[in-house]
Amino acid sequence: MADLEPNWRVRFLAGQPPAKVRVRNLQTSIEGPSDAWNRKGKQQPISVSASVMLKEAFDTSSSADRVAGDTVHYGLLSKAILASLEGKGPQHLANMEKPGDAASTNRFSSLRDVVNTIWEDLTNQDANGKSKATDDDEEEEQQVKSFLKVSTIRCFELTAHLPKASLLGGGVSLTRIALFGRDGESRPQPRGMSLKIHDLRVPTLIGVNGNERKAKQVVVATIEIDKFNIDEDVFTMIEAETVEVMSSSSFETLEALANTLAFRLASYLHSSQAGSMNRKGWPIKIALEKPIAVVLADAACVQLSVISSEVLGGI
Structure with a gap:
C-alpha cells in the first residue's frame, strides 16, 4: 500500500471540483478518545465536518429542483455521520453480528479510530482505501452498503475536532482526505491524514x-x-x-x-x-x-x- 501523501498535495491533485456539498461543525458528544488530561473514555464534545467534492455538476438536481443521485443530501449526510458516532452505522452493525460481540458506549480507541469509523460507514472503504466489499458482491450491492456513491466522488475530506481536548488551546482535530479514481474506479488513489x-x-x-x-x-x-x-x-x-x-x-x-x-x-x-x-x-x-x-x-x-x-x- 502506498504511503500517505500530505493533505495539501491531495487537495492540489483534486483541483477545483465542479460541485461540492459540505456539512460544517456537526456537533455531538463522544466517549473513547483521550481528553485534555490523556484520560480515556471520558465524555467530551466533538464536531465533525465533511466535504464531498463531486466529479460532475448536479445538473439533474438543479433542473428538476429536487435532490437526485447526482448530488449528496446534506441532511442525510449529517444523519449518517451521527449514526456512525452512535454505533448505528453499517460497519458497526456488521461487526455486532459476529459471535461474542456486544454493544459498548466506549467504542472508540482513539480520535483516529473515530475518523476511520465514520469514513468506513460513509464509503465502505477501510483505513487503507480498500473496499470492504468482497469480489463476489455486485456493484449495486456495494453501493447499498455505503452512504456515498464513490463512483460519483472526486475527493472526500472528513475532519473530527475535539474542542476540549487541549489544556491551553482550541482543541485537537484529525483530517482524512482521499482522491477517488477516474473512469469508474472506486478505490481512492492519493490519500492523506493530518493531526x-x-x-x-x-x-x-x-x-x-x-x-x-x-x-x-x-x-x-x-x-x-x-x-x-x-x-x-x-x-x-x-x-x-x-x-x-x-x-x-x-x-x-x-x-x-x-x-x-x-x-x-x-x-x-x-x-x-x-x-x-x-x-x-x-x-x-x-x-x-x-x-x-x-x-x-x-x-x-x-x-x-x-x-x-x-x-x-x-x-
Whole structure:
C-alpha cells in the first residue's frame, strides 16, 4: 500500500471540483478518545465536518429542483455521520453480528479510530482505501452498503475536532482526505491524514525589544503533523512538548523558537513512534503568533514547515 501523501498535495491533485456539498461543525458528544488530561473514555464534545467534492455538476438536481443521485443530501449526510458516532452505522452493525460481540458506549480507541469509523460507514472503504466489499458482491450491492456513491466522488475530506481536548488551546482535530479514481474506479488513489493542535496560548519570553525582555507575553502556537499514521492518541504529549519548549524560551525571534520547537517535536516522534515512521518522516508545520507584537494588527505570525527526518539530519 502506498504511503500517505500530505493533505495539501491531495487537495492540489483534486483541483477545483465542479460541485461540492459540505456539512460544517456537526456537533455531538463522544466517549473513547483521550481528553485534555490523556484520560480515556471520558465524555467530551466533538464536531465533525465533511466535504464531498463531486466529479460532475448536479445538473439533474438543479433542473428538476429536487435532490437526485447526482448530488449528496446534506441532511442525510449529517444523519449518517451521527449514526456512525452512535454505533448505528453499517460497519458497526456488521461487526455486532459476529459471535461474542456486544454493544459498548466506549467504542472508540482513539480520535483516529473515530475518523476511520465514520469514513468506513460513509464509503465502505477501510483505513487503507480498500473496499470492504468482497469480489463476489455486485456493484449495486456495494453501493447499498455505503452512504456515498464513490463512483460519483472526486475527493472526500472528513475532519473530527475535539474542542476540549487541549489544556491551553482550541482543541485537537484529525483530517482524512482521499482522491477517488477516474473512469469508474472506486478505490481512492492519493490519500492523506493530518493531526492539528489548535491555538495553544503559552506565556513566552520572546522579542528583541527591551520591554519584551522584562516579562513573558502570550504566543499562540498551532501545530500540524501531516502523513499522520499513528493509531494512538499522542496529541496530549505533543502539546506537553510544545508548552515545555515555549515556556522555557528566551529567544529573541519567533524564527529561532520555531526551529527549536521543530527539532523537539521531530525528536519526540522519532523516539516514541519509530515503528510508525514514514520513509521520509512526518511533515510538521508550526505557526507562531504574537498577538500584541504589532499594536494595530491582530497578530504577527511566523510559520515553518519541515520534514522530521531532515530536521534530525536524515536519520
